[in-house]
Amino acid sequence: MSDTSYLDWPFFDEAHRGLAAGLRAWAGEHVGRLAHDADVDAQCRGLVARLGEAGWLGYCVPGAFGGRLPALDSRSLCLARETLAYHDGLADFAFAMQGLGSGAISIAGSPELQRRYLPRVARGEAIAAFALSEPDAGSDVAAMSTTARPDGDGYRLDGVKTWISNGGIADFYTVFARTEEAPGARGISAFVVDAATPGLEIAQRIDVIAPHPLATLRFANCRVRASQRLGAPGEGFKVAMRTLDIFRASVAAAALGFARRALDEAIARARARTMFGQTLADFQLTQAAIAEMATAIDAAALLTYRAAWLRDAKGGRATREAAMAKMVATEEAQKVIDRAVQVFGGIGVTSGHPVERLYREIRSLRIYEGATEVQKLVIARETLKGAG
Ligand code: COS
Numbered sequence: 001m002s003d004t005s006y007l008d009w010p011f012f013d014e015a016h017r018g019l020a021a022g023l024r025a026w027a028g029e030h031v032g033r034l035a036h037d038a039d040v041d042a043q044c045r046g047l048v049a050r051l052g053e054a055g056w057l058g059y060c061v062p063g064a065f066g067g068r069l070p071a072l073d074s075r076s077l078c079l080a081r082e083t084l085a086y087h088d089g090l091a092d093f094a095f096a097m098q099g100l101g102s103g104a105i106s107i108a109g110s111p112e113l114q115r116r117y118l119p120r121v122a123r124g125e126a127i128a129a130f131a132l133s134e135p136d137a138g139s140d141v142a143a144m145s146t147t148a149r150p151d152g153d154g155y156r157l158d159g160v161k162t163w164i165s166n167g168g169i170a171d172f173y174t175v176f177a178r179t180e181e182a183p184g185a186r187g188i189s190a191f192v193v194d195a196a197t198p199g200l201e202i203a204q205r206i207d208v209i210a211p212h213p214l215a216t217l218r219f220a221n222c223r224v225r226a227s228q229r230l231g232a233p234g235e236g237f238k239v240a241m242r243t244l245d246i247f248r249a250s251v252a253a254a255a256l257g258f259a260r261r262a263l264d265e266a267i268a269r270a271r272a273r274t275m276f277g278q279t280l281a282d283f284q285l286t287q288a289a290i291a292e293m294a295t296a297i298d299a300a301a302l303l304t305y306r307a308a309w310l311r312d313a314k315g316g317r318a319t320r321e322a323a324m325a326k327m328v329a330t331e332e333a334q335k336v337i338d339r340a341v342q343v344f345g346g347i348g349v350t351s352g353h354p355v356e357r358l359y360r361e362i363r364s365l366r367i368y369e370g371a372t373e374v375q376k377l378v379i380a381r382e383t384l385k386g387a388g
Helices: 014-030 040-053 056-060 074-087 089-108 111-123 236-272 284-314 319-349 354-366 372-387
Strands: 128-131 147-151 154-165 172-178 188-194 200-205 214-225
Touching: 014 056, 014 074, 040 056, 040 089, 040 111, 056 074, 056 089, 056 111, 074 089, 074 236, 074 284, 089 111, 089 128, 089 154, 089 172, 089 188, 089 236, 089 354, 128 154, 147 172, 154 172, 154 188, 172 214, 172 236, 188 214, 188 236, 236 284, 236 319, 236 354, 284 319, 319 354, 319 372
Parallel strands: 128 172
Antiparallel strands: 147 154, 154 214, 172 188, 200 214
8 A cells, every 4th residue: 555644643553553554464465466266255265264363353353252452443443444455355345244243242242142253253263244134124224024033932033134245154144133122123133143043044145246255045934042132122223233333434444445556556557658758647637636536535534534533532423423434435435446447548447457346346335334325314314413
């Protein structure tokens, strides 16, 4: 990464700078390529194992359960995602899903569940997934229809979850289902469901433009013990939102990593390419593009690390700031990458070229973990609340 001056910003301490430098060196050696074979499942399993062996997944869980720091640290999660995304979208995905898939256990799991799952997540021995969305409940998550009905000493899950990252390769899923304590958001509970539980099946694998493990899950008469529930009955929606508050800022950081890579690629191209007797970088039109890309990246970085710092340093909710960061960083990264493709001309749309890959990688970040439109809704609500 050519510009690392942002690490001197007051949001970071020495440990953060050490993490960024250490992971940058490791990623350059171990995942420093954007190309992947067809077998994305095997690639992803391998990445989780390597990230675990090297200790990087220790940032995804609290210290008492094998983590590197006493509690989840948003700035560390963001720096890790930004650095991995710069090198390899699938490595970022593998890291992020260990955090998102186990985040609700860290936040609301019983000590027994935390002991059982989190150390294996940190070592890369158990692959985690977050099962919230449904075919008719994506943005309006409180409209979910998967049910968890009391059944003996536990619950019986029935329903369908879709767009589930790591679906098909996960060892366990954090599943949100309707327990009906109240209508809407107050009648949802969260559960940890082992992948091998009878009644849970992978209904369909989903292929997307930037391949990664993704599936639709079906629950039919799937029995889970009450001890697998995360938090109190009816608290599941809040657990989901608290988890997303942490990981939305990290999506912004991943977008930043992609954008920084695109800018570096564009600068290298602009300096090397000659036309009309000068380099591309000598043209003012190219300079305008570079200036706008660099400024968009810094603006997005400021919002991202403000959100992460706010959560770490001040505690409490950083809902509005995380939503702002995710909206701006993902939208701006899309534009930065598009401009990088333009700088490369025809080469930029060649299959397998780094900027072509980035062009495909960035698109889903504007949708998952709350589409840009949802972030606007969240920002407006919080802003109106603050104003009123
Ligand atoms: N942290 C803690 N609690 C939260 C919270 C947060 N960030 N956000 C909401 N809550 C609480 C509210 O305070 C409210 O509590 P009470 O019932 O005690 O008043 C409860 O949760 C319900 O909140 P709200 O009324 O805002 O629920 P809505 O159904 O209106 O939520 C949005 C709407 C859009 C905010 C929500 O559905 C959302 O974020 N959707 C996007 C989901 C998403 O990201 N999907 C992608 C899939 S994940 S990969």
